[in-house]
Amino acid sequence: MLITGSVVNANTLFAYLQSVTAQQIGISPALLVAANVVGGVMGKLISLQSITIAAAATNQVGQESQILRRTLAYSLGLVVAAAVLIFVLSFVLPG
Numbered sequence: 001m002l003i004t005g006s007v008v009n010a011n012t013l014f015a016y017l018q019s020v021t022a023q024q025i026g027i028s029p030a031l032l033v034a035a036n037v038v039g040g041v042m043g044k045l046i047s048l049q050s051i052t053i054a055a056a057a058t059n060q061v062g063q064e065s066q067i068l069r070r071t072l073a074y075s076l077g078l079v080v081a082a083a084v085l086i087f088v089l090s091f092v093l094p095g
Contacts, residue, residue: 007040027090035086042082045075 015033022032044050046068055064 007037007044010040011037031086031089035082038082038086039079042075042079045071045078 011033014036018032018036019029022029048064048068051064051067051071055061055067060067
């Protein structure tokens, strides 16, 4: 079996394991799987492959480091927001 960097492939491989783990630790399986999806998307934002493709598609070859810096700021902000939301949904408002 080949594991790639694709969020879809990671979800296919690990969603069941995450669901079982969530049940064992007493949090929502759907929430834990969704949190993994969110994390995968955050990683995709700063993926060097994605940035290189975006630079080539927008005639910004050679500007990859600037694109990464701008994207990293958004990605970090989204990670913080997602972490807070997932924490609140997991422990403050469990359901």
